[in-house]
Amino acid sequence: MFSNMDSREFRRRGKEMVDYIADYLDGIEGRPVYPDVEPGYLRPLIPTTAPQEPETYEDIIKDIEKIIMPGVTHWHSPYFFAYFPTASSYPAMLADMLCGAIGCIGFSWAASPACTELETVMMDWLGKMLELPEAFLAGRAGEGGGVIQGSASEATLVALLAARTKVIRQLQAVTPELTQAAIMEKLVAYTSDQAHSSVERAGLIGGIKLKAVPSDGNFSMRASALQEALAQDKAAGLVPFFVYLSGNQEGVWLHVDAAYAGSAFICPEFRHLLNGVEFADSFNFNPHKWVKRRTDLTGAFNMDPVYLKHSHQDSGLITDYRHWQIPLGRRFRSLKMWFVFRMYGVKGLQAHIRKHVALSHEFESLVRQDPRFEICTEVILGLVCFRLKYWDGTQNFTDAGQGSNQLNETLLQRINSAKKIHLVPCRLRDKFVLRFAVCARTVESAHVQLAWEHISHLASSVLRAEKE
Amino acid sequence: MFSNMDSREFRRRGKEMVDYIADYLDGIEGRPVYPDVEPGYLRPLIPTTAPQEPETYEDIIKDIEKIIMPGVTHWHSPYFFAYFPTASSYPAMLADMLCGAIGCIGFSWAASPACTELETVMMDWLGKMLELPEAFLAGRAGEGGGVIQGSASEATLVALLAARTKVIRQLQAVTPELTQAAIMEKLVAYTSDQAHSSVERAGLIGGIKLKAVPSDGNFSMRASALQEALAQDKAAGLVPFFVYLSGNQEGVWLHVDAAYAGSAFICPEFRHLLNGVEFADSFNFNPHKWVKRRTDLTGAFNMDPVYLKHSHQDSGLITDYRHWQIPLGRRFRSLKMWFVFRMYGVKGLQAHIRKHVALSHEFESLVRQDPRFEICTEVILGLVCFRLKYWDGTQNFTDAGQGSNQLNETLLQRINSAKKIHLVPCRLRDKFVLRFAVCARTVESAHVQLAWEHISHLASSVLRAEKE
Numbered sequence: 001m002f003s004n005m006d007s008r009e010f011r012r013r014g015k016e017m018v019d020y021i022a023d024y025l026d027g028i029e030g031r032p033v034y035p036d037v038e039p040g041y042l043r044p045l046i047p048t049t050a051p052q053e054p055e056t057y058e059d060i061i062k063d064i065e066k067i068i069m070p071g072v073t074h075w076h077s078p079y080f081f082a083y084f085p086t087a088s089s090y091p092a093m094l095a096d097m098l099c100g101a102i103g104c105i106g107f108s109w110a111a112s113p114a115c116t117e118l119e120t121v122m123m124d125w126l127g128k129m130l131e132l133p134e135a136f137l138a139g140r141a142g143e144g145g146g147v148i149q150g151s152a153s154e155a156t157l158v159a160l161l162a163a164r165t166k167v168i169r170q171l172q173a174v175t176p177e178l179t180q181a182a183i184m185e186k187l188v189a190y191t192s193d194q195a196h197s198s199v200e201r202a203g204l205i206g207g208i209k210l211k212a213v214p215s216d217g218n219f220s221m222r223a224s225a226l227q228e229a230l231a232q233d234k235a236a237g238l239v240p241f242f243v244y245l246s247g248n249q250e251g252v253w254l255h256v257d258a259a260y261a262g263s264a265f266i267c268p269e270f271r272h273l274l275n276g277v278e279f280a281d282s283f284n285f286n287p288h289k290w291v292k293r294r295t296d297l298t299g300a301f302n303m304d305p306v307y308l309k310h311s312h313q314d315s316g317l318i319t320d321y322r323h324w325q326i327p328l329g330r331r332f333r334s335l336k337m338w339f340v341f342r343m344y345g346v347k348g349l350q351a352h353i354r355k356h357v358a359l360s361h362e363f364e365s366l367v368r369q370d371p372r373f374e375i376c377t378e379v380i381l382g383l384v385c386f387r388l389k390y391w392d393g394t395q396n397f398t399d400a401g402q403g404s405n406q407l408n409e410t411l412l413q414r415i416n417s418a419k420k421i422h423l424v425p426c427r428l429r430d431k432f433v434l435r436f437a438v439c440a441r442t443v444e445s446a447h448v449q450l451a452w453e454h455i456s457h458l459a460s461s462v463l464r465a466e467k468e
Numbered sequence: 469m470f471s472n473m474d475s476r477e478f479r480r481r482g483k484e485m486v487d488y489i490a491d492y493l494d495g496i497e498g499r500p501v502y503p504d505v506e507p508g509y510l511r512p513l514i515p516t517t518a519p520q521e522p523e524t525y526e527d528i529i530k531d532i533e534k535i536i537m538p539g540v541t542h543w544h545s546p547y548f549f550a551y552f553p554t555a556s557s558y559p560a561m562l563a564d565m566l567c568g569a570i571g572c573i574g575f576s577w578a579a580s581p582a583c584t585e586l587e588t589v590m591m592d593w594l595g596k597m598l599e600l601p602e603a604f605l606a607g608r609a610g611e612g613g614g615v616i617q618g619s620a621s622e623a624t625l626v627a628l629l630a631a632r633t634k635v636i637r638q639l640q641a642v643t644p645e646l647t648q649a650a651i652m653e654k655l656v657a658y659t660s661d662q663a664h665s666s667v668e669r670a671g672l673i674g675g676i677k678l679k680a681v682p683s684d685g686n687f688s689m690r691a692s693a694l695q696e697a698l699a700q701d702k703a704a705g706l707v708p709f710f711v712y713l714s715g716n717q718e719g720v721w722l723h724v725d726a727a728y729a730g731s732a733f734i735c736p737e738f739r740h741l742l743n744g745v746e747f748a749d750s751f752n753f754n755p756h757k758w759v760k761r762r763t764d765l766t767g768a769f770n771m772d773p774v775y776l777k778h779s780h781q782d783s784g785l786i787t788d789y790r791h792w793q794i795p796l797g798r799r800f801r802s803l804k805m806w807f808v809f810r811m812y813g814v815k816g817l818q819a820h821i822r823k824h825v826a827l828s829h830e831f832e833s834l835v836r837q838d839p840r841f842e843i844c845t846e847v848i849l850g851l852v853c854f855r856l857k858y859w860d861g862t863q864n865f866t867d868a869g870q871g872s873n874q875l876n877e878t879l880l881q882r883i884n885s886a887k888k889i890h891l892v893p894c895r896l897r898d899k900f901v902l903r904f905a906v907c908a909r910t911v912e913s914a915h916v917q918l919a920w921e922h923i924s925h926l927a928s929s930v931l932r933a934e935k936e
Contacts, residue, residue: 005557005558005559005811006558007490007493007494007558008490009558010486010489010490010558010561010562011486011487011490013558013562014483014486014489014490014558014561014562014565015482015483015486017486017562017565017566018478018479018482018483018485018486018565019479020566021478021482021565021566021569022475022476022478022479022482024569024570025475025569026475035581035582037581037582039577039581040585040608041581041585042581042582042585042586042589043585043588043589043608046589048592048596049593049596049597050593050594050596050597050809050810050813050814051809051810051813051814052813052814052815053813053815054810054811054812054813054815054816055810055811055813057559057811059810060806060807060810060811064566067582068582068586068803069582070582071580071581071582071583071585072570072572072580072581072582072583073572073578073579073580073581074570074572075570075571075572075573075580076571083573083579086571086573088568088569088571089473090473090474090475090477090478090481090482091473091525092568093478093482093565093568093569094478094481094482094485096564096565096568097482097485097486097489097561097564097565097568098485098488098489098532100556100560100561100564100565101489101492101493101556101561102492102540102542102543103543103544103554103556104540104541104542104543105543105551105554109507110541111541111551112503112539112540112541112543113503113505113507113509113510113539113540113541114503114510114535114536114537114538114539114540115539115540117508117509117510117511117539118510118536120511121510121511121514124516125517125518126518128516128517128518129517129518140508140511161673164675179653180653180675181649181650181652181653181675182649182653184649184652184675185647185648185649185650205629205673205674206673206675207632207648207649207652207674207675335536338528339528341518341519342518342519342522342523342527342528343473343522343523343525343528344522345518345519345520345521345522345523346518346519346520347520347521347522348522
């Protein structure tokens with residue numbers, strides 16, 4: 001025996017951990033949502049090397065509250081309004097425990113058939129909930145299908161690489177003397193100037209020019225602006241090959257990233273926001289991705305060393321997900337979807353989305369009632385972008401662009417150092433803007449009301465200080 | 469309420485799940501290690517769409533044994549000798565439960581300081597266990613440091629991209645008129661012709677020429693062969709910039725991938741196999757990665773949208789791991805290392821490695837005692853590559869290269885369809901070879917003996933059939 005933990009001990013400790021987790025989540029409201037630690041806080045609290053002899057489980061568990069929890073940002077606190085909501089629910093945690101115990105690496109069908117097959121079917125379930133066009137589904141004989149990627153950044157990168165491989169092959173078929181590098185030099189991908197940083201990064205990794213198409217007053221990319229950019233670049237001898245976000249003409253690969261908004265499309269009243277997805281080649285939302293022609297994707301990554309070969313491989317019947325992604329390894333992540341879809345039902349999931357959207361509108365109306373603040377973008381789902389208006393120090397608050405950036409930076413700093421709630425900012429063109437994202441599964445109207453009172457109170461104090 | 473599971477119910481179901489997991493692992497020997505299912509087995513067993521109304525937890529749990537388990541390849545069975553060992557232990561599972569409950573996404577220091585800081589210190593602990601040169605450690609003010617990547621493929625890709633960015637910048641500094649594409653066309657990365665498919669894939673994704681350097685009789689890349697390739701390519705106007713595996717001259721980036729072998733280097737008696745790592749720029753083993761100059765890595769990926777900015781960001785004191793990897797998101801994975809290192813102690817981990825190495829030598833000596841078989845590569849750690857020799861049908865077994873490929877393919881097929889043990893093959897040059905990898909945490913001498921008896925018995929039956 002090398003560890004002091006056998007299955008008998010695990011039964012005991014596992015049950016204690018279940019209670020610890022339930023206690024943690026039951027009491028999460030009482031913890032400061034953002035930790036009060038400085039960079040480097042942890043290193044002095046633990047030894048500089050691993051222990052030679054085993055320690056006891058009690059020693060480790062004591063350190064959780066002493067060393068780890070003081071440095072945790074509590075993403076599932078109902079006072080966490082930063083970044084974006086992340087999946088967390090009791091059924092998901094139970095599925096994750098099982099996933100860890102099975103502990104398989106599902107890189108090929110043979111490495112664990114259930115792992116691959118459940119993922120394919122769960123992605124179909126989810127695609128149907130979103131009413132994705134039939135072409136995106138695997139079905140029994142479809143050419144499309146979905147995959148759970150490690151993250152949205154990866155989904156974007158994989159789509160870009162698949163498109164890159166496709167266009168290089170197409171061009172080399174016509175003009176065999178063109179080298180890959182000569183083609184890559186001419187390739188251009190397009191995105192809105194408001195797109196997520198992961199797109200820029202995908203371009204960087206793929207060695208591809210990425211052009212930001214100017215957005216309009218609503219921060220949307222207009223087809224006309226995109227057409228103009230495409231025409232200009234074509235005239236200059238470049239090869240447009242990939243558009244991230246919206247609009248599909250010109251034979252380019254269209255990738256739609258619905259990010260966190262994707263989940264909302266399971267509610268019929270929000271589904272219209274996804275209209276046009278039928279023109280896309282690939283679609284993702286956190287953390288899932290579909291393609292129409294699976295061969296476009298697998299063609300870019302296919303690697304078949306003999307130690308990963310298995311007898312069913314060339315039958316055309318099976319999916320080897322390693323060809324769909326960058327890592328070789330993958331967990332049995334579809335178990336979580338299976339547990340959650342079944343324990344909530346589509347209706348339960350819809351109700352959850354609707355509650356979050358209602359809470360963001362509740363926050364929006366609180367902001368709108370305060371003349372010192374403005375709403376910066378239309379509130380559609382669970383995110384409210386707002387800021388203090390420009391203030392001349394005497395009477396009026398006006399919307400004057402960058403004028404109030406400093407004021408809003410100060411306000412955000414005050415909010416986050418108070419540690420009652422946690423927000424992060426964004427930049428909309430030149431404006432520094434506060435983001436209020438409805439995140440936690442357990443957030444209720446009372447938390448939103450308290451958060452607003454708190455923000456409003458700190459705003460008063462910032463403005464008062466400004467005056468003095 | 470949208471789900472029928474609150475914290476009270478979770479306490480009950482979580483404890484049941486702990487028992488289910490312990491029962492599963494206690495009884496794993498009794499399950500066929502490789503599943504008896506055909507591609508597509510799962511789809512007809514579950515509905516085609518998600519349920520509208522919530523289902524009960526009992527319904528879901530019943531389906532685990534009915535639908536999931538029959539399709540699982542049991543990676544933690546002591547009869548699983550395929551692929552490579554994967555981490556699984558009770559302390560790791562407990563840490564994973566906690567990781568799921570905290571549920572943070574550690575893309576920046578601020579997103580959860582404990583998540584980032586524990587990872588940095590755990591990677592230092594691990595680096596010290598391996599006696600990695602000081603330059604690879606983060607320490608308090610080091611320029612190096614480690615990161616847990618999602619997979620080894622990702623670690624290789626990230627190292628290649630960092631090297632690519634570095635050389636492009638260096639060349640453009642000297643010759644500003646060179647475009648990125650013009651440089652990329654000249655870049656060459658080198659690897660042994662025996663390297664893992666993930667290297668080829670990294671080259672493909674990075675848009676980089678990858679050359680396979682011929683290996684010697686022991687399947688190792690010799691410095692002389694590499695030097696020859698470098699000299700040839702330089703003479704042809706190309707730019708060697710990245711070597712995967714061994715040897716560092718010529719100012720190229722040297723990346724050492726110790727893959728699964730890395731763990732063994734915590735035992736002093738195996739550490740010499742890693743000699744020379746001090747000349748490397750980056751090093752990884754499953755699933756971890758270190759670099760000497762962290763700025764080389766972060767320089768390739770740095771993206772700073774304002775919603776990810778935080779006040780400590782530019783202090784130089786903190787680590788934002790999102791710049792070290794491809795995905796934005798990341799789990800609190802270092803908790804697992806922390807639990808495991810402490811519960812086993814370095815001595816416990818060493819004992820575990822030594823036991824696995826001893827078991828592979830035990831298997832090796834069984835193979836050597838049988839004149840029908842040959843050992844194909846030196847057995848150093850936990851992997852035995854072996855095969856049936858060529859057989860003339862009457863008397864002698866001889867080592868005759870490809871001659872016995874068909875025989876060995878048949879043998880492997882028989883082994884895997886019997887489902888008592890599970891192996892996968894590899895190809896060493898033109899030879900089809902069987903791999904016996906000591907994988908499960910719970911494998912003992914008795915399992916190895918039984919596995920060999922079984923293989924030997926099936927070999928007899930294959931040879932008998934051959935004769936008829």
